[in-house]
Amino acid sequence: MDKVLIRQLKIETVIGIYEWEKQIHQNLEIDLDMAWDNRPAAATDDYQHALCYETVSNRLIALITEKPIELIETVAEMIAKCLMDEFDVRWVKVVVMKPGAVPSATAVGVEIERGHF
Numbered sequence: 001m002d003k004v005l006i007r008q009l010k011i012e013t014v015i016g017i018y019e020w021e022k023q024i025h026q027n028l029e030i031d032l033d034m035a036w037d038n039r040p041a042a043a044t045d046d047y048q049h050a051l052c053y054e055t056v057s058n059r060l061i062a063l064i065t066e067k068p069i070e071l072i073e074t075v076a077e078m079i080a081k082c083l084m085d086e087f088d089v090r091w092v093k094v095v096v097m098k099p100g101a102v103p104s105a106t107a108v109g110v111e112i113e114r115g116h117f
């Protein structure tokens with residue numbers, strides 16, 4: 001299965017369950033594996049057939065910074081839904097990491113897979 005990948009997409013937003021978290025911006029780091037048939041783009045060398053990682057990245061930054069969110073689980077589901085509804089991605093693995101959320105851990109996070117091949 002072909003994929004388009006995005007690694008360590010940094011999104012600075014209002015995220016968290018505590019009152020103090022609603023007053024600040026924190027960073028999330030997103031990894032995405034998106035199922036996509038890369039052969040048409042390669043065969044034609046035509047951007048029209050590619051899943052544009054730049055367009056996807058910009059859309060997800062806009063989506064996740066639109067309004068405050070409490071849980072990183074919500075972020076992961078919003079991203080998966082957006083990719084499937086707006087970009088016609090059939091399967092996606094979304095990893096959302098929140099660096100610094102637990103002082104004794106480098107990062108904590110969630111991983112989901114949605115859709116099918």
Ligand SMILES: Nc1nc2c(c(=O)[nH]1)N=C([C@H](O)[C@@H](O)CO)CN2
Nearest residue numbers: 015016017018070071072073101102
């Ligand atoms: N499974 C989760 N656990 C926790 C979350 C979360 O989004 N998902 N969030 C918090 C707080 O916002 C935390 O990040 C503050 O440090 C706690 N647990």
